[in-house]
Amino acid sequence: MTEAYIYDAIRTPRGKGKNTGSLHQITPIKLASKTLKKLKERNNLDTKLIDDVVLGCVHPVNEQGSDIARVAVLDADYDQSVPGTQIDRFCASGLEACNIAAAQVMSGQSDLTIGGGVESMSRVPMGSAGGAWMTDPSVAFKTYFVPQGISADLLASKYNYSRDDVDLYAVNSQKKANEAWEKKYFKNSIISIYDQNGDLMLNHDELIRKETTMQSLASLEPSFSKIGKHSGLDEIALMKYPENNNINHVHHAGNSSGIVDGAAAVLIGNKEIGKKLNLKPRAKIKAFSSIGTEPTIMLTGPEHASEKVFKRAKMNQKDIDLFEVNEAFAAVVLRYLEALDISEDKVNVNGGSIAMGHPLGATGSMLLGTLLDELERRDLNTGLITLCVGAGMGTATIIERV
Numbered sequence: 409m410t411e412a413y414i415y416d417a418i419r420t421p422r423g424k425g426k427n428t429g430s431l432h433q434i435t436p437i438k439l440a441s442k443t444l445k446k447l448k449e450r451n452n453l454d455t456k457l458i459d460d461v462v463l464g465c466v467h468p469v470n471e472q473g474s475d476i477a478r479v480a481v482l483d484a485d486y487d488q489s490v491p492g493t494q495i496d497r498f499c500a501s502g503l504e505a506c507n508i509a510a511a512q513v514m515s516g517q518s519d520l521t522i523g524g525g526v527e528s529m530s531r532v533p534m535g536s537a538g539g540a541w542m543t544d545p546s547v548a549f550k551t552y553f554v555p556q557g558i559s560a561d562l563l564a565s566k567y568n569y570s571r572d573d574v575d576l577y578a579v580n581s582q583k584k585a586n587e588a589w590e591k592k593y594f595k596n597s598i599i600s601i602y603d604q605n606g607d608l609m610l611n612h613d614e615l616i617r618k619e620t621t622m623q624s625l626a627s628l629e630p631s632f633s634k635i636g637k638h639s640g641l642d643e644i645a646l647m648k649y650p651e652n653n654n655i656n657h658v659h660h661a662g663n664s665s666g667i668v669d670g671a672a673a674v675l676i677g678n679k680e681i682g683k684k685l686n687l688k689p690r691a692k693i694k695a696f697s698s699i700g701t702e703p704t705i706m707l708t709g710p711e712h713a714s715e716k717v718f719k720r721a722k723m724n725q726k727d728i729d730l731f732e733v734n735e736a737f738a739a740v741v742l743r744y745l746e747a748l749d750i751s752e753d754k755v756n757v758n759g760g761s762i763a764m765g766h767p768l769g770a771t772g773s774m775l776l777g778t779l780l781d782e783l784e785r786r787d788l789n790t791g792l793i794t795l796c797v798g799a800g801m802g803t804a805t806i807i808e809r810v
Contacts, residue, residue: 412510413682413689414807416675417777418446418597422613422765425529425667430610431601432669436465436472436528439601440480443524443673446599448484451675451687455486459518462509464501464525465494466768467537476526496769497698499736500795500803501525502672503772507696507805509676514693519681524673525770534667534768541799552648552704554641556798557632559706560664560737561657562645566705567743571658574738575625578663578762581735585759586618593758593785597777613764615666625662633657648704663738668765672773689810691780694790695721696805698797707740709802710794711747717792717804725750728806729788732775734795735760744794757782771795776805783809 420439423431431439440463448455463477477492497504502525509523542553554562564574588594589612600611636642642655675687682689697717701709710733718724725748733741733755741760745752758778761771772795779791794804 409514410516410678412513412676412693413679413810414674414676414691414693414780415682415687415689416447416451417780418443418450418599419672419774419777420601420670421598421610422615422668422670422767423610424614425669425765427530429530429669430614432530433603434601434609436526436531437476437479437483439528439669439671440476440526441483442601443599443671444480444484444486444522447522447673447675448486451685453685455490457681457685458486458490458520458522460509460512461490461492461522462505463492463494464496464505464769464772466496466498466501466527467532467534468494468496469537470532472528472532497801497803498798499734499766499768500772500797500801501769502774503776503793503795503803503805504698506674506676506773506776510693513676513678520677522673522675524671524773526671527767527769528669529667529767530669552644554645554704556706557659558636558641558645558655559704560659560739561632561636561655562649562705563707563743564658564739565652565656566649567746569658569739569742573742574658574663575622577738577742578625579620579622581756581759581762582617582620584757585616585763588758589613589616593781597781615668615765616763620662628660628662630657631660631664645704659737659739663762665736665761665766666764668767670767670770670774672770672777674773674776690784691807691809694806694808698801698803701800701802703800706798706800707736707796708743709796709800710740710744710804713802713804714748714792714794717806721806723806728790728792729754730757730779730782730791731755732779732791732793734766734771734775735762736766736796738762740796772803776807780807
């Protein structure tokens, strides 16, 4: 099998996913094409040599529809021979796109690819693509469908994570993210976004709230309590998990991932193309996996995807120096720490989506770049990226510095 090397990884800053956010005026195509342009410039790429661009996008409709990857390739002034494809594995789309791009190289069918993702949540709101799962009553009934927020509270209830537990995790995420920005840990990967007049629009993750405390979070009402209790959704979840007497609603906007805009791109290739283009490999993609899990609780995928990828790589959690676990909800990471018996000081060391936001289709590729930067900064060797996924799935990737 051919080795797939990571040659570069960049991302936009995350802008607040509302019409007052700094990236709202940038279309999704432009967000994606700006990362592709920067990747070309930073690496002096002859784009004729790029075999494919794979971008994750969770809501490929309206401005994000019609194969946004190919359109972004054209807008980025790549050679017209470069194809592009959009993929969707919900929240893991950006990482899955990198895995697919790497798989093309590992199989020997491509020499140089780009994986990444884009999501403009201020312009194409969450839920815009609809969904057969929740809209077809026969399927929803058969699979005990509940919205993801109910799943998060079910997860917390099942494993006895209190409101203080999830709020404390969120406070620490904010502290770590703020410290990482103050110490410029992200400087090698972040590209500044300018408008068409050359004026700076955003050069930092604007969702971080460094003033967050346990007291400020305590004032927030649970986000999913009313819908769970008044719409019968709690009862549906408890039908699937009758061992739980009730659902303790502990998640809210302050301990859940933030809604943001953003894009990312990762340059992946074999050793020969790196030598040809005078590129220095930073890491290799050692193994990856995706898995299906129970869909009502929905959010336990990271532990199972990690166990699967460990078997594939003939490794275990003790072989991993650092982990990036997407902070969709605080309980997701708490469960991961407990299930795999991992110390918190190895996980999300620079904060995560609770502090910086979760641009759905882009997050996985962002986390890959964040992890690689931190491995290099600490002079460590091996890292794992994983995300929970809607409808009960998980995706995980192991990278190793070279």
